[in-house]
Amino acid sequence: MIANAKAVAHGIRAMLYVSGESRNKKHPEKITRICDNFMPQGMDATGIWTEMKFATMNRPNIKNNVIRMEISPAMEHTEDFTLDDWRQLWYDFAAAFDSQEIRDKDGKTVSPHTNVSGSKSSVWLHEESKSGIPHLHAVVCRVDEDGNINNDHAIHLRAQRAAEKVARQRGWTTAMHIHETNIPQVSADCMEALRELDEWSWDGYKKLLAAKGYELHLRKDKKDMIRGYVLCKGNTRFKASELGKGRNLTASRIRQTWEKLHPEQDKQKAKQASPTPKPTATPTPKPTVPNTAKQKPQPVIRLRNTVYEDYTEYKSNRLSTEFEHDGKTYKRYLPDKVIDFFNNEFDYQELTNWQDLQNLAMAYFTLIASPYEVTSGGGGGGSQSDLKWGRDPEEDEIEFARRCAREASHRLGIQKKSGMKRK
DSSP states (O other): OEEEEEEESOHHHHHHHHHTOOTTOOOSSEEEEEEEESSOTTOOHHHHHHHHHHHTTTOTTOSSOEEEEEEEOOGGGSTTOOHHHHHHHHHHHHHHHHTOOEEOTTSOEEEOOOOGGGSOEEEEEEEOTTTOOEEEEEEEESBOTTSOBOOOTTHHHHHHHHHHHHHHHTTOOOHHHHHHHHHHHHHHHHHHHHHHOSSOOHHHHHHHHHHTTOEEEEEEOTTSOEEEEEEEETTEEEEGGGSSSTTTTSTTTHHHHHHHHOHHHHHHHHHHHSOOOOOOOOOOOOOOOOGGGSOOOOOOOOOOOOBOOOOSSOOTTEEEEEEEETTEEEEEEEEHHHHHHHHHHSOTTTBTTHHHHHHHHHHHHTTSOOGGGSOOTTOOOSTTOOOOOSBOTTOOHHHHHHHHHHHHHHHHOOOBOSSOOOO
């Protein structure tokens, strides 16, 4: 069982998604309401969000006014679950979430007890159409019914610990136990891939691991040097430092490990390095060339390869979202920090066209569309443009999201609401 939690600024978008009321949303998954706590029952997303806004009215300085949670137990543990069972799972998780007082290494409290169990919340069950994996989504008000703020420091750690505690209480296999159990097999798969690799290359290593069901993600520095990598299989991530023996599968040592598995390659290199000596011949003197006729050194042109990230599959630290572009609805899994950025950049409280701006920015971010495909009044671009759109290798996801938001604002313009503004 795994869980994630994050305090977010705009609960309306989270509530629309969780309840299945996103505009023009076509649901491939099944969505069921589990419970609404400390609120009238059966309200729509707008009504629920209004109730939570009223609860936070006396706390105007709270920027992230709701907590978004996802709880995903293993399918084999919930095959016979009824709605009452899912409801009880939420209550158990909320109690485990609240029971923690998180301290730093010096014993200082960094996150006191929360009161999610005593706060307004709306909980829904989603079942993915492809995998059929059921999981709970919850939106919780940051201010409890007594007027106290639910602390959000180390909130992701609190969610992970709550999931582990509930799993142990129910006798389920915990995510940490599954992770540790799988490490020997993952290490064996990596070593087998290295044995099958005739010539060392990251691309070859990546392809052989992909055939075994793994995704390899390289971590590079600003100079494009590979400093580490992570293997993903389903929802589980394995760091290179966790694999192998004596860190022999880390990015800095993996080539040496491959060479040990292929000693014949060293012999072949030695032969190539010491060829049969040829009889020496008197070198022909080169004609002198005036300095003015010497060729000038050509400048080195460095071509940057655009990063094309695939956001069509679920990965950890990504959230499902839907947006519309050119009359079609797209479902993608974006990093939660990117979704939060777009929510902050295009605030529904301040802008009348916030939804259109978010839709276009997400289309640019996922490369469904390019701003260069539309001819602007100033010339340039157009459908035949040779300009490339994408993320630069030295540009992180938030910087690229900022560029996408800027282009969306340039295309559509900013339409501010009159009267109400965010404090």
